[in-house]
Amino acid sequence: MRKPCCDNQDTNKGAWSKKEDEKLIHYIRTHGEVCWRSLPQAAGLLRCGKSCRLRWINYLRPDLKRGNFAEDEEDLIIKLHALLGNRWSLIAGRLPGRTDNEIKNYWNSHLRRKLIKMGIDPNNHQVSRNLPPCQHQQASSDRETISDSKSRVYEPCDEAKAPPHNSRQLSDAASSFNDEEHDIPDLNLDLSVSFPSPSLSLSPERDMQENTTSPTLLLFI
């Protein structure tokens, strides 16, 4: 059994103080994002490396947008979630300035509920069968608002069809593409499949290593 990364009793936990933030920012500005494990000591922080990394990535990074999500960002998250499931880091990769944590939180607190309200099951992005017919109609018309006016082509990627190499990595949402009847194409995603491109692959190394028959997903957004 491996020891936890920060079993030190002197290690701070909980909310970061302004002073800690400043130390972390200053250190990373001068040294870059180097070895998180040794960073806290080098920067004079009583934190574990993991905590420093999270704080930097989710909060302190200068390229973070923060603030409310734009409608097109919401749209994109919903579409990407329909395709990828809870693979937040991949989704975040398509939204500049947004972090996986932020997107995950936003999904759980806003978008999930929004879809439910629209009569769409947020787990598989299908119109809920429990809804009365009138609400089905409402749901499908509401769904129009999810897709924008651009014409888009959607093809579920092989990665989503294939069984996940790791149960954690592909949620039931993405794997629901196996279902015979699914409504995802109605989302009208502008997604197409192509062979790997270093700049656009969602997870180039992993995809190439683990599923050589699977084309890497390309998103034209």
Added chain:
DNA sequence: AACTTGTTCAACCGCTACTGT
């Protein structure tokens, strides 16, 4: 004003993947 309930989001935890030896 005081209390309860609901919501948000930063941070933590446990796990897997990756990389070096």
Added chain:
DNA sequence: AACAGTAGCGGTTGAACAAGT
């Protein structure tokens, strides 16, 4: 090939705040 250390990911928690009663 096997192991150990590190990085990164996604689920969960809990404090802070807002809204409702």
